[in-house]
Amino acid sequence: MLTSLPLVHLLIMAAAAAxxxxxxxxxxxxGRRGRIVFPLISAGCCLGMILVGRIQYQHWPVQHMLVLYSFAWTGLTxxxxxxxxxxxxxxxxxxxxxxxxxxDVPARYQVAAISSVIIGSFLGITLS
Structure with missing residues (x-):
């Protein structure tokens, strides 16, 4: 569904999530380091997801991976x-x-982060 959008729109969606x-x-x-490190981490994760999608057996296209990245990254936030x-x-x-x-990080914070990424990923897969 979302993968039928033009690639430019999907890139904008991924850039908005990042x-x-x-x-x-x-x-x-x-801190100043975060302003430099977090965009690099975001770009690296996006490129990494695209590469992992390309080397999979079913060869997920870039459009699917951008939708998945956008929803997973928003879920992480x-x-x-x-x-x-x-x-x-x-x-x-x-x-x-x-x-x-x-x-120490309480378990409720860990559960919140993990479950929201999983829910975001499932939404991304469902909507792509």
Whole structure:
């Protein structure tokens, strides 16, 4: 369904999902490095998904992988929303030079992130 859109629209959809992710991650995790690293990670994951789709047995086309990337990346952003204060706290501690032996992340935050990525991926597969 969504794969019938022109490739330019799918690229815009993927860029919007990546921009949303980068904006919120830069807001939740303060520091200059995040503004450089998160767009690179987003672009690398998009290219990686396209390459993995191409080497699969069924050869998923670029359109399918862009739809899947957009929905999964948006799901990741939504899933990390509950942990935003904890990520901000840990990032400010690291930027201040405080080192902990272990950074505890409650299970509810992990479940939220994992389940939202899975739901987003299923929506992406269904709508493509």
């Amino acid at each position: 921009s949303l992710f980068c904006f919120f991650m830069a807001k939740w995790i303060p 939504i899933g990390l929303f509950p942990a935003r204060k904890l990520m901000h706290e840990y990032a400010t501690e690291v930027n201040a030079g405080v080192k902990r032996e272990k950074y």
